[in-house]
Amino acid sequence: MAAVAGPTTLPIRVLLVDDQTLVRMGFRMVLDAQDGVEVVGEAGDGRTGIEMCRTLAPDVVLMDVRMPGMDGIAATALIADECPQSRVIVLTTFDLDEYAFAALRAGASGFLLKDVGPAELLASIKAVAGGDSAISSRIGRRMLDLFSQRLPSGHPDSGDNAVAALTPRESEVLSAIAAGLTNSEIAQQMFVSESTVKTHVGRILMKLGLRDRVHAVIFAYEHGLTSHHRLG
Incomplete structure (x- = not known):
């Protein structure tokens, strides 16, 4: 055989x-x-x-x-x-x-x-x-520092349908991504599983039409979806 x-x-x-x-x-x-x-x-x-x-x-x-x-x-x-x-x-x-x-x-x-x-x-x-x-x-931290200096955090444009389509939890996850947190760190912070975070990240990228996590960070800073908090 x-x-x-x-x-x-x-x-x-x-x-x-x-x-x-x-x-x-x-x-x-x-x-x-x-x-x-x-x-x-x-x-x-x-x-x-x-x-x-x-x-x-x-x-x-x-x-x-x-x-x-x-x-x-x-x-x-x-x-x-x-x-x-x-x-x-x-x-x-x-x-x-x-x-x-x-x-x-x-x-x-x-x-x-x-x-x-x-x-x-x-x-x-x-x-x-x-x-x-x-x-x-x-490099990621340096990139975030550069964005935070040039793109001051404010409030998302209420006319932005993509941002409005995010759930409160997805907005929270996006803010955490922009702060430089990994999926594991986000999971610990939100008391959920890492697989749940991955699901949220996938939905965020799909809803916003973004290629990957890097562009999610850029999008978050441009739309004021970050509180500028950092990991130690």
């Missing part, structure tokens, strides 16, 4: 976009050594990255921010618009790079420093490919 083959898992297809050849080479060496990840192409500028994204349809794009010609912000915005199947992780040298924050607003799903370790890089790629976001806690 012939053996029945088990289900196969397709590798996560990654496109590298960075104007520095050595940086691309370094990331390729790291990723080529990992199971479940395949580097499908490299681009040295944003415009070439967009063209390759259209033809290769990668699952994840590792995108440098500062590049000659078309930078990572413009490229990310076009990829988010034209290649919705591809998720972008922004790469930067500085954790307070405002260009990188702008790329997040343009549609990126993650934000990593270029000195990220192999384990965190792989975990971030897997998270983003699975529809989640990838921002280290240190």
